[in-house]
Ligand code: AMP
């Protein structure tokens with residue numbers, strides 16, 4: 001596997017060093033609100049990478065943190081009048097529900113910041129023992145970046161003339177400013193805090209990831225991932241803290257996912273172009289189409305999300321699923337068609353080579369669609385043979401092991417989103433068609449479709465058309481084919 005390494009700025013081989021498994025860490029969500037599709041772009045590409053590595057036979061140990069204490073959480077939970085644990089629990093649960101809906105596999109280890117306070121304190125104590133961490137008058141602790149000459153090596157910023165002792169105490173600070181940053185924040189009235197050996201307070205954001213990565217993965221990690229905004233200062237600070245404490249290279253390989261834009265602009269609530277997964281599900285888009293779209297643009301390319309591209313993604317999934325069903329159904333003449341066999345092999349090689357080449361998901365996807373096109377054409381012309389089907393299904397299985405879009409759980413996921421919207425008093429945001437469509441169970445629809453077939457047989461075409469049109473208005477399509485009648489939800 002060749003993957004771009006932000007550290008050094010080159011494509012390099014990704015492999016485990018000194019252990020049988022690849023030790024991998026990703027900065028997880030800050031659980032102060034629902035995740036947006038930009039967040040999920042990052043988590044989805046990490047999922048694709050992990051799935052592909054395993055498919056290639058590499059063992060992977062993946063750790064992700066949950067930031068459940070930080071400035072934003074403290075501010076929002078206070079505004080909501082709730083203790084932070086109760087406040088964050090809701091959004092952590094929502095994050096995993098959304099991840100599941102998007103087919104993101106759970107990490108081997110999920111670590112909550114609030115459960116690792118002693119580890120963070122121990123790390124700060126270690127830094128303090130070498131005078132790299134220092135305490136200020138109010139009882140906070142800061143990292144002395146003048147003590148880490150490599151500061152800036154990841155983002156390749158030049159911090160000439162770092163001013164010793166210039167400090168910043170918020171978790172996120174302005175770009176390009178190298179400042180001593182907070183490791184531990186002294187308690188403030190009304191804020192959650194912990195009584196520890198370094199005083200009463202709460203951790204800074206950066207120390208969290210260092211402590212959890214070192215705790216679960218050891219002193220040297222193979223891979224660390226996150227969105228591109230985290231490169232500086234967050235990851236730069238993680239490196240400084242960890243390497244000063246352990247005197248070892250913290251992480252060999254850094255992967256950063258480029259930001260998602262929406263309709264050409266930065267996503268923001270005030271611009272009205274800010275979408276969570278749930279917003280899109282309520283508009284009637286399928287979870288599988290959202291996954292497929294977000295992973296189809298390679299992670300290092302800037303991605304522009306549009307509703308047009310989401311509709312295209314929905315259609316692409318229909319083509320794939322129809323093709324998959326056609327292959328499963330079989331009924332082809334005996335034998336093996338050499339041209340189809342060659343196309344199948346080419347698709348497999350193209351798929352694997354593209355992903356191994358810096359996770360080029362667009363080319364991997366194109367390789368599979370070449371096969372769909374060739375095999376569909378051969379099936380239409382009657383040249384595809386039953387002996388081709390096993391290999392085609394195997395290659396589709398490889399594709400789906402990474403892309404994970406063939407299994408249709410979309411209606412179930414949308415139904416869960418509607419249940420959630422109802423509980424939150426947000427059902428009014430749902431597309432009306434969706435509400436009526438999902439109110440009909442599969443059994444209700446089967447019964448109506450059977451009634452229509454019966455009506456047609458007894459030449460009651462008025463009734464047959466009425467049922468068809470009524471279902472269509474509810475977003476259910478009836479398809480008559482030579483193999484019988486099928487229906488599907490739009
Ligand atoms: P947060 O919950 O804000 O800490 O973000 C979780 C992850 O989403 C981090 O890895 C961020 O870098 C990433 N992220 C945030 N916004 C975007 C975006 N617009 N596009 C891609 N990744 C993003």
Ligand code: ZN
Pocket residue numbers: 026027028209234
């Ligand atoms: Zn982090």
